[in-house]
Every structure is written in structure tokens, then in C-alpha cells.
Amino acid sequence: MVHGRQDKLISAGLLAILIGFAFLSLFPVLSLLVASLSPASDLMRYGLAPELFFSSFDLENYRVIFGPEGSRYWTWYLNSIIVSSMLIALSLFFSSMVGYALAMYEFPGKRFIFIMVLLVLMIPFEIMMLPLFQLVITLGLIDTYFGTILPLIVAPVAVFFFRQYSLGLPKEVMEAARVDGCTEYGIFFRIMVPLMLPSFAAMAIFQGLISWNNFLWPLLVLRSNDMLTLPIGLATLLTPYGTNYQLLFAGAMLSIVPIVILFLVFQRYFIAGLMSGSVKG
Amino acid sequence: MQLTQFLSRRRAQKAESRSPLFSFLYSRKIAPYLFVSPFILSVLVLYLYPFYSAIQMSFQRVLPGQVFYVGLENYERVMNPIFFRALQNTSIYVVLTVILLTVLPLMLALILNHRLTRWSNFFRAAIFIPALTSVVVAGTIFRLIFGESDQALANQVLSFIGFSPLDWRYEAWTAMFLMVAMATWRWLGVNVIYFLAALQTVNNDLTEAASMDGANALQRFRHVTLPAIKPIIVFLVTITIINGFRMFEESYVLWESSSPGYIGLTVVRYIYREGIQNNALGFGAAVGIILLAIIFVVSMIQLYLTGAFKKEH
Numbered sequence: 001m002v003h004g005r006q007d008k009l010i011s012a013g014l015l016a017i018l019i020g021f022a023f024l025s026l027f028p029v030l031s032l033l034v035a036s037l038s039p040a041s042d043l044m045r046y047g048l049a050p051e052l053f054f055s056s057f058d059l060e061n062y063r064v065i066f067g068p069e070g071s072r073y074w075t076w077y078l079n080s081i082i083v084s085s086m087l088i089a090l091s092l093f094f095s096s097m098v099g100y101a102l103a104m105y106e107f108p109g110k111r112f113i114f115i116m117v118l119l120v121l122m123i124p125f126e127i128m129m130l131p132l133f134q135l136v137i138t139l140g141l142i143d144t145y146f147g148t149i150l151p152l153i154v155a156p157v158a159v160f161f162f163r164q165y166s167l168g169l170p171k172e173v174m175e176a177a178r179v180d181g182c183t184e185y186g187i188f189f190r191i192m193v194p195l196m197l198p199s200f201a202a203m204a205i206f207q208g209l210i211s212w213n214n215f216l217w218p219l220l221v222l223r224s225n226d227m228l229t230l231p232i233g234l235a236t237l238l239t240p241y242g243t244n245y246q247l248l249f250a251g252a253m254l255s256i257v258p259i260v261i262l263f264l265v266f267q268r269y270f271i272a273g274l275m276s277g278s279v280k281g
Numbered sequence: 282m283q284l285t286q287f288l289s290r291r292r293a294q295k296a297e298s299r300s301p302l303f304s305f306l307y308s309r310k311i312a313p314y315l316f317v318s319p320f321i322l323s324v325l326v327l328y329l330y331p332f333y334s335a336i337q338m339s340f341q342r343v344l345p346g347q348v349f350y351v352g353l354e355n356y357e358r359v360m361n362p363i364f365f366r367a368l369q370n371t372s373i374y375v376v377l378t379v380i381l382l383t384v385l386p387l388m389l390a391l392i393l394n395h396r397l398t399r400w401s402n403f404f405r406a407a408i409f410i411p412a413l414t415s416v417v418v419a420g421t422i423f424r425l426i427f428g429e430s431d432q433a434l435a436n437q438v439l440s441f442i443g444f445s446p447l448d449w450r451y452e453a454w455t456a457m458f459l460m461v462a463m464a465t466w467r468w469l470g471v472n473v474i475y476f477l478a479a480l481q482t483v484n485n486d487l488t489e490a491a492s493m494d495g496a497n498a499l500q501r502f503r504h505v506t507l508p509a510i511k512p513i514i515v516f517l518v519t520i521t522i523i524n525g526f527r528m529f530e531e532s533y534v535l536w537e538s539s540s541p542g543y544i545g546l547t548v549v550r551y552i553y554r555e556g557i558q559n560n561a562l563g564f565g566a567a568v569g570i571i572l573l574a575i576i577f578v579v580s581m582i583q584l585y586l587t588g589a590f591k592k593e594h
Binding site: 007010011014015017018021022024025026028029031032035043044045046047048049050094095097098100101102105107110113116117120122123124125126127128129130131132133134135150151153154159178183184185188209212213215216219220230231234235238239248249252255256259260263264267270271274 | 307308309310312313315316317319320324326327328331332334335338393397398399400403406407408410411414415416417420421422426428430432433434435436466469470471474475526527529530533537552557565566569570572
């Protein structure tokens with residue numbers, strides 16, 4: 001009996017802590033929703049007043065964003081979709097091949113390459129940012145989609161993840177396929193890739209999230225207003241002297257909606273993708 | 282199925298009969314190298330070349346069309362009060378985020394994993410949602426809540442509990458608070474998930490045996506749980522240190538031009554300011570190399586202290 005009561009007390013205490021943290025996590029998102037439904041021009045100057053949580057909603061910001069003035073916001077949105085899709089397609093294609101080969105083949109130099117994967121995983125991108133910037137200028141890739149994704153195409157994290165995943169693939173199948181005359185590439189693309197689909201889903205989400213929110217590199221590469229991705233575009237509105245706060249608040253809100261929906265639907269893959277960095281080899 | 286097998290056999294035969302080069306590329310010895318070639322290429326072009334180039338650049342003054350070797354001049358010039366201010370800000374930020382982003386997520390993961398916790402899936406998702414926001418969105422929200430005026434939410438809360446309102450983005454310690462709070466808000470849920478995964482590897486029999494032997498919750502944590510999740514703690518501390526030294530975005534979205542008295546300047550922001558905005562590529566590269574050295578030394582010390590270099594057992 002005493003035990004039961006103690007359990008109930010502990011349970012209530014834990015619940016209280018969790019509610020507290022869930023509140024701290026969700027409240028800022030709620031604040032953004034309220035901000036997007038409030039008159040925009042005063043917000044940046046005076047900040048978000050608590051009264052606004054209880055005042056009537058104003059759809060003006062959304063009217064602006066869906067109106068003619070909002071067209072550049074939707075250009076940024078489209079750019080973000082293009083850049084993220086390109087990155088997902090290319091990085092999954094290349095990283096999966098590399099990770100797969102590191103797991104399934106024995107070949108001279110394999111250990112060396114794997115150590116390289118781990119080493120480049122540790123080098124901070126910011127160190128190489130200036131030479132890469134110069135390189136992108138030299139190649140004429142400044143202000144292009146491809147220049148924006150170039151440094152991320154073969155992500156060492158993804159290589160590592162696909163290697164870990166491939167270690168669990170059935171090697172006997174390879175032999176059988178070879179006997180049947182399947183080429184090495186045929187084995188990968190037609191037999192193994194279908195078996196690796198869950199890992200593709202996890203990495204697609206992981207790379208997509210990274211690309212959708214990527215900031216520093218696109219800030220360097222992208223120049224013209226109609227090439228900007230969402231974070232860079234929104235950042236241009238984030239000034240004390242701006243005149244387009246309607247786009248900023250409604251736009252910030254609309255930029256997280258698809259990601260949150262994706263997260264709620266594919267939670268399992270999000271978590272698998274995130275764990276990619278921590279799997280010990 | 283048989284048809285595809287037949288086709289692939291035909292194709293393989295054709296490949297063999299086609300040309301020596303073709304059969305060479307399709308051989309089992311060469312295939313793995315073709316598979317890893319994108320990585321090798323990208324390491325050469327996107328890592329080794331820029332890395333080498335960054336070192337070289339740090340000894341140069343780079344002007345349009347002209348490059349001068351200036352020896353150690355860039356490094357000497359880096360040793361200035363503004364750089365040290367940036368380094369100081371960054372170091373404080375690293376220490377605070379390492380503490381907050383290890384202790385809080387571990388605590389939350391233990392709670393979420395507790396047998397008496399209900400709705401843990403819901404809470405896990407709720408705490409994770411900030412990780413989905415971009416730093417610009419987070420910056421927008423934080424600037425709204427922590428606005429300078431007396432009407433802004435944070436200041437109203439302060440005056441409600443009897444404090445005077447603050448100029449959040451204009452004082453050194455509140456500026457640091459904003460940057461650390463923003464990073465903690467966004468990354469808490471990610472680290473919770475890492476810890477939750479690690480906790481699944483803790484041997485339940487061992488925990489039960491310990492509790493049969495009369496170990497209390499704290500003792501069980503120290504002697505059973507903690508050793509089991511130590512690798513993930515080392516991993517997260519390492520990652521948080523590296524990410525902390527790389528910090529740029531939180532500073533950028535809070536002060537889009539420059540922060541008063543450099544209170545929001547970080548080392549990477551300094552690289553951006555000098556290397557990109559002031560076009561001093563050599564100087565910026567030198568700051569980068571120094572940063573790399575600092576990250577390397579700090580990571581080594583950290584790994585040494587946590588015993589990552591010691592042999593297992």
C-alpha cells in the first residue's frame with residue numbers, strides 16, 4: 001500500500017518535470033504562431049507582448065504572404081525544396097555506394113578509406129570555408145543550386161551510416177547472384193538497394209533536415225534574391241529597419257509546418273537517421 | 282525473375298565479350314574501387330585541397346589576381362583584443378552548452394525511460410520539435426520573446442516576479458544567455474534521443490540484481506547505468522565541444538550586422554567578418570587554422586580525461 005502511494009507520488013513528480021520541459025519546448029513555437037497572427041509591424045520593435053496571446057487573431061500576415069507581395073517568399077520556398085531534393089538524391093546515391101562497398105567487399109586500401117571517413121567526419125567545415133568559397137567562385141558555381149550543395153554531396157556521416165547498415169546485409173545473396181551472372185553493380189542496384197530502403201528513408205530525412213535548415217554555406221554562395229533558400233531569405237527580413245515583417249512571421253511559421261508534419265508521420269525514420277552518428281563500428 | 286536473371290546473364294556475357302576495359306570495370310576486384318570513388322574524389326576536392334589551401338592561405342595576403350607570401354604576419358595580427366574577445370565568448374559558450382546539453386538530456390532520458398513515466402512518446406516528440414526549426418526561425422522567436430521593450434514577454438515576466446526589465450541583446454551576460462538558451466532549446470531533444478538509445482543497452486538484469494542487493498537508485502545509476510552509457514556521454518561531449526567552437530548562426534540571427542561591444546562575436550563569426558565581409562582571406566584562414574588547433578587540443582584533453590584512450594576492461 002505504502003509502495004503504491006509512493007509510486008503515485010513519483011509518477012506525478014516525473015510527469016510535472018516532463019510537462020515543464022514540454023512547455024519550454026513548445027511554448028516558443030506557440031509564440032511564433034501567435035506572432036504570425038498579430039499585427040507585424042510593431043512586433044519587431046516592441047517584442048511579443050503577452051496580451052497578444054489573448055487578443056483576437058489577425059490574418060493580415062497570411063493574406064500578404066499568399067498575395068502578390070509574397071511571391072518572393074514562395075520563390076525561396078521553391079529554392080529550398082529544389083536544393084534539398086537535389087542534395088537528398090545525390091548524397092544518398094553516392095554515400096550509399098561508398099558505405100555499401102566498405103561493408104561488403106574486401107579490398108586493399110579499405111581500412112585506409114574507412115579511417116579517412118572518420119577523419120573527415122571530425123574536420124570542422126568552417127576551417128575550409130574560405131578556400132571552398134574561392135573554389136566555388138573559380139568554378140563559376142557562385143549563386144547556383146549546385147554550388148549550394150557541393151560541400152555536402154558525399155556526407156561522411158551518411159557514408160558511415162550506410163556502412164553500418166550494410167554490415168547486416170546477407171553476403172550469401174551476393175554469391176548466388178554472381179553465379180547467376182549478375183554484375184557487381186547489378187547486385188547493388190537491383191538486390192541490395194531494395195533491402196537497404198529503410199536506411200535510405202532515414203538518411204533522406206536526416207540530409208533533408210540538414211539541407212532545409214543549412215545556413216552558413218548558402219549565406220556565402222547565394223547572392224541574388226531569387227536564388228535564396230528559405231533560411232537565408234528569412235534572415236534578410238530579420239532587421240530592425242525592415243518593412244516586410246508580415247513575410248517574416250507568417251513565413252517562419254509556414255517554413256516549419258511541412259517539417260513538423262513529416263516528423264510526426266515518419267518519427268521512426270527521423271530517430272534512426274539521427275542515431276547514425278552514434279552507432280559504434 | 283527468371284527473365285531478369287537471363288537478361289543480366291546476357292548482359293554480363295556481353296560485357297565480357299565487349300572490351301577488355303569493360304570487363305576490367307565490371308570485375309570483382311575493381312568494382313569496390315568504383316563504388317568508393319565518389320568518396321575519394323570528394324575527399325580530394327572538398328577536404329584535402331581546401332584544407333591544404335587554408336594552411337597555405339594563412340601565410341598569404343590574397344588580393345584579386347595577386348598573392349603575396351607574408352610569413353607569419355597573419356598569425357601575429359590575429360593576436361588582437363577582438364580575436365581574444367571572440368575566443369572568450371566562444372569558450373564560455375562551449376562550457377555552458379556542454380554542461381546543459383549533457384546534464385539536462387540525460388536527466389530527461391532517465392525520466393522518459395522510468396517505468397512510472399506515462400505518455401513518454403508524446404513528451405519525447407514534444408521536446409524534439411525545436412530541433413526541426415531552422416536557426417533563423419529560432420532567432421526570430423527569441424528576438425520576439427526577449428525584446429528590449431518593457432512590453433515584451435520576457436521583460437513582463439521579469440517585472441511580474443519583481444525584477445527590472447533587461448536589454449537582452451545589449452548586455453554581455455544576457456547576450457550569452459540568449460545564445461546558450463537558443464542552442465539548448467534546439468538541441469535538447471536530439472541529445473535526449475541519443476541518451477534514450479544508450480539507455481536501451483543497459484542490462485536490466487544487472488539493475489535488478491543491484492536493487493535486490495539493496496542498492497538505492499543513486500547507487501544503481503552510478504555503478505550500473507553510468508558505466509554502460511559512458512561511451513555516448515563521451516561522444517556527445519565531444520560533438521558539443523566541436524559544435525560549440527563552430528558556432529556562428531545563433532550569433533548571426535541575434536545580431537545580423539554586429540553586436541555592441543563584440544558581446545556576440547564568436548570565432549567563426551570573426552572568420553566570416555574578416556574573410557568574407559572584409560575580404561581578408563589570408564587573415565580569415567589564419568583564424569581558422571588557430572581554431573582547428575584549439576579544437577584539436579581541447580578534444581584531446583577531453584578524450585584523455587574521460588579515459589577514451591585507455592584500453593577497455
